[in-house]
Amino acid sequence: MRNTPYLPNFKSVSSTCVLLTIFLGLALFFAPANARSAVKAGGLPSLAGLAEQLSPAVVNISTETKVETSSGRQFPGFPGDMWNEFFRRFHEGPFGPGPRGRSRPQPRRQSQGSGFIVNEKGLIITNNHVVENAVNITVRFNDQKKRKAKIVGRDPQTDIALLEVETKPGDTFTAVNLGDSEKLRVGDWVMAIGNPFGLSHTVTAGIVSAKGRVIGSGRYDNYIQTDASINPGNSGGPLFDLQGNVVGINTAIFSRGGGNIGIGFAIPINMAKKLLPQLRTGVVTRGFLGVSIQPVNESLAKGLGLKDTHGALVSNVIENAPAEKAGVKRGDVIVSVNEKKIETPRQLSMTAA
Structure with missing residues (x-):
């Protein structure tokens, strides 16, 4: 959810305060007894202390990215669907032609995102789509200090990226717990x-x-x-x-x-x-099994004599691939990997990766 500078329309809520109070009172009246008692006893959590403690480890990320002028550009991971349209709406702006006889400079898009510090040396996790193709990355901390940052590694397939901020003598960073x-x-x-x-x-x-x-x-x-x-x-x-x-x-x-x-x-x-x-x-490599897999439906489970539909059915095995060398055959159902239960083909793919 990258974002160009955009100011939402702030709507006054003063005219709805009375109705809001009535609705809230009705909600509490008709709520289950344990829910009402939790509210009366202050059972709903206050997050004030937690927010104060954790905010220094959260950063704002500003980027400059060269804009491709092709109208057919697709955003990574969300081609041709509502996600692509959503990102386009918040990231693409009109760039008119340059003056006649002059070459138009390549436009740059300014975007914003968020991230969080994962160690005292200033490593930051964020989304890949926040920093992908960025030519400049600036990180702003809770105390409004700014630092330039560079990409250490990124993985478009999972949309995760790791940044490193420029440090100065005496810099210390508050890190989160994962x-x-x-x-x-x-x-x-x-x-x-x-x-x-x-x-x-x-x-x-x-x-x-x-x-x-x-x-x-x-x-x-x-x-x-x-x-x-x-x-x-x-x-x-x-x-x-x-x-x-x-x-x-x-x-x-x-x-x-x-x-x-x-x-x-x-x-x-x-x-x-x-x-x-x-x-x-800086490099992400993934495991390779060398199999084609599919879900196990009820009819397949019945035909294979399985008790349930858990696991991934092997529909094809690539010759000389790791799976074949391990003895996996077409028609096998993989139900666990390293003692971790496999419920679906997607889970097998993520485990092997």
Whole structure:
């Protein structure tokens, strides 16, 4: 969700205050008894202390990117669909022809995103689409200090990138703790900090709405869905649990009009943790099994004598590939890898990668 400088229309809410109070009162009245007692007892969490503690580890990222003037340009990971149109709306502006007889300078697009510091030396995780093709990257910290940054490594397939900021003598950086996204449960509270529409260090909160979402951005889709408000400019920013651990990287939203409607998506932090050692080297390489796989449906499971539809059915094996050398054959169903249970073909692909 990269974002060009854009100021939203701020709407006065004074005329709706009375109605809002009535609706809130009715909601509490008809809420279950345990929910009402939680509100009365102050059971809803205050995130003020957590926001103060974590904000210094979150950064705003500004980039300059050379604009391709071809009208057919597609944004990575979202070709020809609503995601492409969403990104285009917030990133592309009209560039008229230059004066007659003069060559027009190549236009540059200024974009904004978010990121978070992962060690004391100033390494920063963000989304690949925030910094891809950037010719200049500037990082702004919570105290408004700015530093130039460079790309250390990036992985377009998972939309994750690693940056390094220029350091000066005496620089110290506050880093986040990377949590375990596998432990997240639907309904858990989460908090996002980022730079939506250029509004620095905006804090929003919500819950985990779902896990393992596939939104069509690539073969490694495995998103955390959240209703925490995420907007253009939040891309690359952290999604925290209530212990202050990063559990996701805010990446995309579902929206028909460009604004948040309560459906946001974050890359699980475990995916970034797995790639981090390779990103530090600047190159990401993936495992290769050499098989074609497909889901196991009920009829296939019955025909193969399986108890359930878990696993990945091998429909083809490439000659001399690692899978063939390991004894995998066409018609096998892979149900685990290194003692990790495989539920779907997509999970096998991500595990092997």
